[in-house]
Amino acid sequence: MRRKKRKKIYFNKKVRSRKKVNYFKILSIFLIAILLVSTPIFIKKLVVIKSINCTSQYGECPEELMITVSTVVNSDLKSTKKQLSEILKDSFLVENFLIQYKLPSTIELDIVVKKPKFAIKDKNSNTYYLLDRDGVVLEQNSLTNIPFVSVQGTKLIMGEKAPDKLIFANQIMYEFNWLYKIDGGEIVDDGLFVQLESGHLVIFPLQGDVDSLIGAIRLINSRLNESNNGIRMENVHEIDLRFKNPVIR
Numbered sequence: 670m671r672r673k674k675r676k677k678i679y680f681n682k683k684v685r686s687r688k689k690v691n692y693f694k695i696l697s698i699f700l701i702a703i704l705l706v707s708t709p710i711f712i713k714k715l716v717v718i719k720s721i722n723c724t725s726q727y728g729e730c731p732e733e734l735m736i737t738v739s740t741v742v743n744s745d746l747k748s749t750k751k752q753l754s755e756i757l758k759d760s761f762l763v764e765n766f767l768i769q770y771k772l773p774s775t776i777e778l779d780i781v782v783k784k785p786k787f788a789i790k791d792k793n794s795n796t797y798y799l800l801d802r803d804g805v806v807l808e809q810n811s812l813t814n815i816p817f818v819s820v821q822g823t824k825l826i827m828g829e830k831a832p833d834k835l836i837f838a839n840q841i842m843y844e845f846n847w848l849y850k851i852d853g854g855e856i857v858d859d860g861l862f863v864q865l866e867s868g869h870l871v872i873f874p875l876q877g878d879v880d881s882l883i884g885a886i887r888l889i890n891s892r893l894n895e896s897n898n899g900i901r902m903e904n905v906h907e908i909d910l911r912f913k914n915p916v917i918r
Contacts, residue, residue, distance in 0.1 A: 787839035
């Protein structure tokens with residue numbers, strides 16, 4: 670038998686042509702990217718700040734703050750922004766801030782200054798220390814329209830927190846003023862002494878729960894004014910809340 674000849678089948682291999690890498694194009698893109706990133710930084714280094722304008726919600730910025738920020742004048746834009754940011758973040762006077770550059774060489778500062786909420790009066794010097802809501806001393810003055818607590822011989826440091834008992838007494842005084850329009854009270858020994866317009870004396874402890882103490886005096890005042898039997902407000906001289914059960918004298 671004759672063997673059948675196998676037919677050889679040939680496949681045409683298509684040779685894929687390799688694309689040449691355009692190194693010039695890649696390098697150009699890389700250089701452009703570097704230029705875009707570095708140009709603003711370079712410009713900030715070239716611009717020298719000659720003046721700083723500072724305003725707050727009250728108009729001008731506090732004088733002590735202006736003295737501090739003015740020390741960075743004549744620095745380049747990048748350095749000035751960095752230094753101002755650090756100064757304002759560390760300042761006990763500043764709640765919030767915005768730094769803006771204004772052509773050709775000016776920085777505009779928009780400051781939100783912390784607002785005093787409490788006041789402590791030193792009876793010896795007649796000095797009022799004004800505190801923020803956390804009890805940090807913001808400034809001192811000879812006058813204030815904020816409800817205050819008087820203390821005999823106290824000296825507080827600017828930027829530092831007042832003692833806890835003074836902060837607590839101020840929290841009581843703040844709420845008491847809102848209810849009864851009383852401007853101030855006085856710390857004597859272990860109590861806050863506050864006199865009502867009617868002449869009645871209310872004595873608060875220097876620790877505890879503010880809401881509970883204010884609620885207690887409101888309840889007592891209401892019952893003494895409404896009761897037809899027993900003790901009435903006109904028969905009372907003093908309400909002492911320093912004990913577990915209020916003492917009415």
